[in-house]
Amino acid sequence: MLIFWSGTSFEKNGFLEDENGKFIPRNAILEALESAVVFYYIKKDKELERLVTKYLMEKPKLKEISKEVKKRVFEKYPVLDGIEIPEKIYLPEENISNELVKVFDLEKKEFTKSFHMDVFKGVLEDVKIKSQNLEKIKNACKSYARALAEYEHKALKDTEFEDLMVEIQNNIANEWEIPIRVGHWTNTPYKGDLLFFWRVKEVRDYLLKHLHIDIRPKDVLYLPRTNEFLGWGEIKD
Incomplete structure (x- = not known):
């Protein structure tokens, strides 16, 4: 089962569409899982952290x-090898x-x-995501989501959105599987792919100096009608 707890869109132009309706492509879900796995294992493996840091610098x-x-x-x-995600996840109009x-x-x-922008919010009960490494993926996603929400909470401290971020953090910790x-x-380059390095000043400064890019998020997208930040969802077994 796939649940989008807050409004979600594939890209700024909305969703892809064919004769069967609007859909989220497999890659959107896979990329979200990849970001989580990358963060989790770089955080967990110091040798891997050194290898990736060397590449980035x-x-x-x-x-x-x-x-x-x-x-x-x-x-x-290779924890995502063999993962089964539908090629097209169709969305109820x-x-x-x-x-x-x-x-x-x-x-x-x-x-x-x-x-x-067109956004989707709701439950997709028939969407099955299967993997022999589901527990490892779960651990990675929990770790990544906690870190991402913590970063945004700090950035939004003393704003009108602080309570909203606390609610998201509680859901990550206690509710979402x-x-x-x-x-x-x-609009952040690479979205959360380089989340681990947002806090590594040496890497940030190097990329800013030599590639003229700040890998930390500059913004988040917000839905005023429903008081939500975009993109938060949950996979349930």
Whole structure:
């Protein structure tokens, strides 16, 4: 079962669509799981952390960073091999709405842009995600979601959204079986693929100096009508 607890969209233009309706592609779910696994095993394995750090500090090519980091992690920890995710996850039309989305700048602590986008929220009972490594994936997703929510909580401290982040953190800790962050929820390069290195100043400064890119999130996307940050969901066995 797949549950989207907050409004979720695949990309800024909404969802992909074919003759059977609008859908989220397999890659959107897989990428969310990959981000979690990358974070978890770099955090857990100091040798792997050193290997990835070395790569990031040797002037990597911008377009290849996520791919190359994932390659190094999955060569050692192939926990997503053989995972079964539907190629197209079709969405009930009645659960899709066109919403005003606001971009909240985490540095300025204010909204800087807004736009309209199709979002989905609801339960997809018939969606089955299967893996022989489900327990390892669960551990990775829990660890990643906790770290991501903690970062956003710190960034949103003393704003009107602090209580909302506390609620999300409580759900991650106590309610959601396998928490995931899916789709277009930030404009941050690489989304959460480099979450582990957001707190490593040496790596951040190097990439900023040599590649002119800040890997930390600059913003999060917010739905004012429902008071939600985009993309939070859950996989249930």
